[in-house]
Amino acid sequence: MIVVLGVGNSLHGDDGAGPATAAGVAALGLPGVAAYDCGTAPENFTGVVRRAAPDLLVIVDAAEMGLPAGSVRRIPAERICDTAIGTHMLALSHLVRFLADAAGRIVVVGVQPFWMGEREGLSAEVERGVAEVVRCVREGDLERIGVMG
Known part of the structure; x- marks a missing residue:
């Protein structure tokens, strides 16, 4: 079982990368894969993750x-605080620590924004990044995404 949590605010331009990824993965309809748009409150989905007890949480x-x-980069747990944009209620570092015992493995994927502000829709660059993450989930190959240095 794989669970994908998309975090961010779709009304703030490229901050909607997480929710767009969740929508893209959900649209695939893959067996054994669930995706959720968490918006700016990923803590509201901790119960969903704990009940699913996924092998992989993305x-x-x-x-x-x-x-x-x-x-697009995989962000090591110790570097999550270095990348935070801060539009969600709970820092992702706290979320990862809280869910550490709920999933076999947790992978945090960051998408570098171009523009964030009050507007809907993603930049073309971030749309390509989101498509790459969706493709990697579909192909079961998150290792193809480089690790943030």
Whole structure:
């Protein structure tokens, strides 16, 4: 079982990368894969994750990584605080610690935003990044996403 949590605010431009990823994964209809748009309150989905007890939990969020817009990286747990944009209620580092015993493995994926502000829709660069994450989930190959250095 794989659970994907998309975190972010779809009304703030590229901060909607996480929710867009969740929607893209959900649209695939893959057996054994569930995806949720957590918006800005991922803590509201901890019960869902605990009940599912997934082998893999993937958390996707816009992340300031100092990379070109649309770049996608797996973010090591110890680096999550370095990338936070801060539009959610609970810091992702706390969420990961809280759910550490609820999933076999937790992978945090960051998508570098181009523009964040009050507007709907993703930049073309972030749309490509989201498509890459969805493709990696579909193919079961998150290792293809590089690790943030």
